[in-house]
Amino acid sequence: xSSLAGFSGDLPQLITALNEEPxxxxxxxxxxxxxxxxxxxxxxxxxxxxxxxxxDDRFPTLSNVRPGLSRLxxxxxxxxxxxxxxxxxxxxxxxxxxxxxxxxxxGSRFLAAAPYVWxxxxxxxxxLVPVGPVHAGIIEPGHxxxxxxxETIVRxxxxxxxxxxxxEGLMVGRSVTEAxxxxxxxxxxxTVAYSLAYARAVESIGGIQAPIRAQxxxxxxxxxxxxxxxIGDIGALFGDVGAHVLQMRCASWRExxxxxxxxxxxHRLMMDCIVPGGVRSAGDLSSYRQLCQRLADDVPRLIxxxxxxxxxxxxxxxxxxxxxxxxxxYAAGGFVGRASGxxxxxxxxxxxxxxxxxxxxxxxEGDVQARLLIRLEEIAASLILIATLLDxxxxxxxLAQAPLPALSGEGLxxxxxxxxxxxxxxRVEEGRLLACHLRDPSWFQWPLLEGAMATAILADFPLVxxxxxxSYAGHDG
Numbered sequence: 001x002s003s004l005a006g007f008s009g010d011l012p013q014l015i016t017a018l019n020e021e022p023x024x025x026x027x028x029x030x031x032x033x034x035x036x037x038x039x040x041x042x043x044x045x046x047x048x049x050x051x052x053x054x055x056d057d058r059f060p061t062l063s064n065v066r067p068g069l070s071r072l073x074x075x076x077x078x079x080x081x082x083x084x085x086x087x088x089x090x091x092x093x094x095x096x097x098x099x100x101x102x103x104x105x106x107g108s109r110f111l112a113a114a115p116y117v118w119x120x121x122x123x124x125x126x127x128l129v130p131v132g133p134v135h136a137g138i139i140e141p142g143h144x145x146x147x148x149x150x151e152t153i154v155r156x157x158x159x160x161x162x163x164x165x166x167x168e169g170l171m172v173g174r175s176v177t178e179a180x181x182x183x184x185x186x187x188x189x190x191t192v193a194y195s196l197a198y199a200r201a202v203e204s205i206g207g208i209q210a211p212i213r214a215q216x217x218x219x220x221x222x223x224x225x226x227x228x229x230x231i232g233d234i235g236a237l238f239g240d241v242g243a244h245v246l247q248m249r250c251a252s253w254r255e256x257x258x259x260x261x262x263x264x265x266x267h268r269l270m271m272d273c274i275v276p277g278g279v280r281s282a283g284d285l286s287s288y289r290q291l292c293q294r295l296a297d298d299v300p301r302l303i304x305x306x307x308x309x310x311x312x313x314x315x316x317x318x319x320x321x322x323x324x325x326x327x328x329x330y331a332a333g334g335f336v337g338r339a340s341g342x343x344x345x346x347x348x349x350x351x352x353x354x355x356x357x358x359x360x361x362x363x364x365e366g367d368v369q370a371r372l373l374i375r376l377e378e379i380a381a382s383l384i385l386i387a388t389l390l391d392x393x394x395x396x397x398x399l400a401q402a403p404l405p406a407l408s409g410e411g412l413x414x415x416x417x418x419x420x421x422x423x424x425x426x427r428v429e430e431g432r433l434l435a436c437h438l439r440d441p442s443w444f445q446w447p448l449l450e451g452a453m454a455t456a457i458l459a460d461f462p463l464v465x466x467x468x469x470x471s472y473a474g475h476d477g
Contacts, residue, residue: 004041004048011035011052011060018065024331024344025062026414027423027443028072030080031435035059038412038423038439040331045348049412049425054082061087068330068444078113091116094161094476121147121155129458133162140472144461151457156450164476171436176202176407176426179433180275183424186438187474188269192218192225193417194438195274197424200413202276202404205428211399214278215352220285220389221270222415223382227295228257229418230335230375233469234302237372240463241315246305253295260287278401289390296383303376316368320452320464323366332448333441334420336468339374340366346416356388367455368467406431417441419471440474 004023007014014037017023026047027038034053040046052059061084063070073084074093083090092113099113127148133141141162147155167186171179183198184191196218203210210218235250258268264283265273273280306312322332324341332342338360345360347353361377363370412425420441427435449468456464 004039004044005046007048007050014050014052015060015062015065018062025066025069026331026421027425027437027439028062028069028076029425029437029439030054030076030082031427031437033427033435035082036425036437037062038414038425040344042344045344047349047414057081058083058085060085063087063089066329066331068332068447071447072443094164096161116159118145119155119157123147123149123154125149126154131461133159142472146458146461148458151459153453153456153458156453156461158446158450160446160472161476163473165473167477168436168438172433174433175431176276176404176428176433179436181272183436183438184271184274186422186477187440187442187471188271189229190225190417190419190422190440190471190474191269191271192221192274193415193422194424195272196222197413197415197422198426198438199274199276200415201411201424201426202407202428204411204413205407205409205426206405208277208402208404210278211402213393213396213398214400214402216389216393216396217279217282217400218274219350219352219356220386220393221265221273222417223386223389224257224261224288225270226418227379227382227386228254228261230379231257231295233466234372234375236466237316237368237463238312240466241312243309243312246302249298249302253298256291260291263287275401277404278399280401282400285390285393288386292383292386292390296380299376299380299383303373306372313369315460315463316372316467318367318369319456319460320368320467321366321455322448322452322468324364326448326451327366330444330447332420332444334416334418334445335371335374335378336445336448337420338362339370340364344421346414346421349414353385356385358385368463371467404431419469419474420445422474438477440471440477442470442472442475446470446475 002021022042024040026040029036034051036051039048063073070089071093073087077083078092078095095113097113129146129148131144133143143159145157146153167182171182184195186194231250232254235247239247261270262268264285322340327337327340327342341364343362347358361374363374408429410427414421414423423439425437445468452464
């Protein structure tokens with residue numbers, strides 16, 4: 001087996017290696033200086049960034065050997081007009097035919113997006129059931145097209161991109177401090193994860209270490225964001241199966257956590273609290289100790305209530321299965337991947353998290369129940385980490401933010417948000433962004449929804465969809 005750390009070949013050689021090695025591709029992006037590939041060696045648990053020059057507006061496709069890259073390649077074609085040669089799917093992805101023109105980094109060709117052609121499905125008695133992009137409820141837009149015979153789903157095809165805001169383009173040209181606000185808005189429910197990934201990417205350019213107090217505050221916020229989202233989403237799952245008492249109990253916890261965040265950090269979502277160099281501010285954290293202890297006491301009761309109800313379990317057990325093989329082939333991160341046997345958690349790359357005793361929780365069943373139980377287990381583990389962080393912070397004084405010089409260079413970071421690994425890459429010159437890339441874990445989770453519905457019926461879609469809970473905004477960018 002070859003070492004990923006020692007790989008120095010060109011792009012065709014990398015594609016050949018991907019046919020032979022178990023290396024995962026965590027992201028793929030293009031900027032004026034070339035094509036970038038973010039790789040992980042699962043055997044050694046190391047993450048490596050490689051860049052390749054582009055001689056023309058094209059590169060050999062990687063999606064034939066790593067299927068999770070297909071939509072990233074299509075988005076690159078939409079946004080930079082750099083195409084993946086040999087790709088099996090070249091339909092537009094982010095561009096919905098509303099952009100007046102597209103231009104290349106390397107050329108001057110312009111072309112309107114072709115009309116979108118949905119994948120055909122054939123079966124006797126087939127019906128088409130379109131859902132979205134506008135949904136009943138205050139949720140983001142996405143189009144789901146079901147080809148069904150009765151309640152049996154023959155094919156589900158998704159189309160996203162409706163909330164593409166051009167966040168990366170808005171960041172370019174701004175100072176690293178100004179751009180931090182935009183990075184934190186890639187996906188609002190993951191604002192801590194994105195702010196931390198972006199800040200660490202910037203800091204890595206100059207080998208800057210945030211003050212030790214800031215490092216602990218950052219991890220505290222990251223774990224608080226994790227449990228707040230997990231408990232809120234678990235409540236939504238309970239609501240979908242009619243367990244409204246449990247739903248309201250989870251919603252109450254979510255609200256208490258949001259109020260505590262506003263009191264301690266000045267924002268219910270802790271938005272704009274993490275900045276390059278450290279943490280902007282932190283108030284009184286004392287209320288968290290009692291709140292988190294009460295929640296820690298309640299998590300076993302929530303698990304027991306779930307297991308005691310055959311009606312609830314029947315709706316979740318064996319439904320919406322993402323097989324370990326499918327999760328691995330898409331390098332699916334977060335609780336979605338770990339409920340299907342994939343062990344990676346980006347917190348394992350953080351020395352402070354390892355020092356705190358972090359351990360990833362893994363199941364293999366891959367159904368709605370597994371994703372629910374993984375999230376409950378992660379809440380329990382995060383609450384233990386939070387208690388340790390609060391103990392340490394109680395004895396800490398000093399700065400929470402280090403001065404930031406006018407940096408120049410490239411930086412990269414990977415942070416485990418509540419959905420999974422969020423990546424941030426930046427190129428900076430004299431303290432201003434020349435290029436950047438933000439990759440949401442949802443890029444590799446949304447495609448799994450289509451596969452998961454093979455073990456569900458049409459009426460199960462809201463439940464299966466919520467159990468995966470991909471971010472529309474984080475994906476669309």
